Amino acid sequence: MQIESLLENYINSLPDSTTKSAMLYSLTAGGKRIRPHLLYTVLKGYNVNPEIGNPFACALEMIHTYSLIHDDLPAMDNDDLRRGLPTCHKQFDEAAAILAGDGLLTYAFEVAASSNEDSETVIKCISILSKMAGPSGMVYGQQLDLEAENKVIDWTMLQRIHEHKTGCLLTAPLLMACILSKHEEDILAWKKIGFSLGLAFQIQDDILDIELTAKEFGKSNSDQKNHKWTSVSILGIERAKEVMNNLYQSATHEIQSLTGFKSEELLEYVHQIQQRRKKEIYFYGIK
Secondary structure, eight states: OHHHHHHHHHHHTSOOSHHHHHHHHHHTSOOOOHHHHHHHHHHHHTTOOGGGGHHHHHHHHHHHHHHHHHHTSTTTTOOSEETTEEOHHHHSOHHHHHHHHHHHHHHHHHHHHTOOSOHHHHHHHHHHHHHHHSTTTHHHHHHHHHHTTTSOOOHHHHHHHHIIIIIHHHHHHHHHHHHHTTOGGGHHHHHHHHHHHHHHHHHHHHHHHHHSOHHHHTSOOHHHHTTOOOHHHHHOHHHHHHHHHHHHHHHHHHHHHOTTOOOHHHHHHHHHHHHOOSSOOOBTTBO
C-alpha cells in the first residue's frame, strides 16, 4: 500500500533515536487510514492525480497518530491498548510517548510543506491542517472532552465535543482535496460533509465500544473508566444508531449533490465505514 511505504520512508529518514522508534511504532501499528483515503478519493472524484496529495495524506496521518498517542497518556484517557497493541507509553514510557507525539505533529508540517504544488495552494492546505488540528479544532475538542469528565452534559455539548475532537480532522482531508483540485466553490459543501461524517463516525465508535469487546474493537474502553458521557449513554443505543444513520445519509446526499464530482468511489467508501463492525476498514482493497 503506497501510504504505508511513504510513511515508513519519511520516518526512516530521521536520525535513529528512541523518539524515532516510538514514532514508527505508533504510525505503523495498523489503523484505518481513513483521512488519507478521503483525501485521495476526493482528488480522484475531481479527476485529479491523487499522488499530488501524498505529502498532505502523510501529514494527516502523522497528526492523527500524534493525537492518539497523547490521548492515551495517563494525564488524559490513560489507555493501555490501541489498535490491538500496547499504547505508546506502555510499549516505551511516558517521556518517549510525549516526544513521539511532539515529533509527529511538528514533522507533519515539514512533510506538508515539501509538496511540489504552487506556494499559494500549499499555504492554504497547511492553514487548513493547522486550524483543524489546533486550539480551535481538534485540540479544543480534546480540552472540552477533559473538562466534561465527571460532569453532567447534554447532547448539544457532546456534539460540540465530537465535532471538534473527531470531526475536524475528518473534515481536513476533504477541504485540502478541494483546494488541491481547484474547486474552492465546493468548500462549504465539503465542510458540511466532513462534520456529518465526523459526528457519525464518533457515534459509531460509541456504539461499538458497547457492542464489542476490547479485543474485537482493537482498543480499550476508557470512557466508562473515566466517567465520560457518550452518545449511547445520553441518547440510548437505538436512538444513537438512528442519529448515526441519519448523519451518514445526510453526508451521502451532500456528496451526490456536488456537480462536476464523480462520487461513486467516495460513496462506496462511506458505505464501508458505515458498515464497519471492528477497527479494520479496507483501504484500496487492502487491510
